[in-house]
Amino acid sequence: MKHQSLFARVSIAACLFGALTILPVFAPSAGAQPADPKRGRALAEIWCITCHVIDREQTRAVPASPPPFPALADDPAVTPERISGFLRQPHPPMPDMSLTNQEVADLVAYIQSLKQ
Secondary structure: OHHHHHHHHHHHHHHHHHHHHHHHHHOOOOOOOOOOHHHHHHHHHHHHOOOOOOOOOOOOOOOOOOOOHHHHHHOOOOOHHHHHHHHHOOEOOEOOOOOOHHHHHHHHHHHHHOOO
């Protein structure tokens, strides 16, 4: 009985430590500004437009495989958290842009602003 209790306490402590370690990745920093879709749009025009359709009016041709931002916005399975996590992890063929937390938040806000 004592062994189970110790194991349970260690497990809970490990989970709490893990949660507290990861929390800063998802929590805004003290000086963070609210997510701004306009800044996100500006970033998309710099980083994303070469491969992605970034709005509903875009006529410029892009490769077929990268998902269009409007389609991401309209897909209920593509949550803001999922987009954020995807942008934070390098994954070929998308370049590692080393975006700041604020830039990720702004891009997510922009993509979400396209929802119809």
